[in-house]
Every structure is written in structure tokens, then in C-alpha cells.
Amino acid sequence: MYPLENTKGYFYENNTTLKDTNEAFELDEYHKNFPKSYQKLMFYQLNLRLKDIKTGKNLP
Secondary structure (H helix, E strand, C coil): CCCCCCCEEECECCCCCECCCCCEEECCHHHHHHHHHHHHHHHHHHHHHHHHHHHCCCCC
16 A cells, blocks of 8 residues: 555565665556545445444345
8 A cells, every 4th residue: 555645666675674775666556546536435434334334224
């Protein structure tokens, strides 16, 4: 995941370390917008669950 205002991407050596912090690439539109889209999805799902609790209905 990338910081919201970041326009640079980095390659990872493994799941805890960057390969080279000096070697960055420009993010495409999909990757620039991914954090915002993911945040919207999480709030949408939370809203559905809260409505479900309030109405007493169970989701399938």
C-alpha cells in the first residue's frame, strides 16, 4: 500500500524491506487511486455492518 499523497512506488526485497530506496518508479493512475478506493470500500462495508446491527437483519 502506498501513502495517499505519494506518487512514487518502490520495489520490495521481502515483506519487511525495500530493495533500494533510491530506485523508485512513477505510479500509474490505478495505484495512485488504490488507497482512496480501498478506504471507501472499508467504510462502505462498515456502514453495511452497522446498519445490519441496527435493524437486526443478518446478512447472507
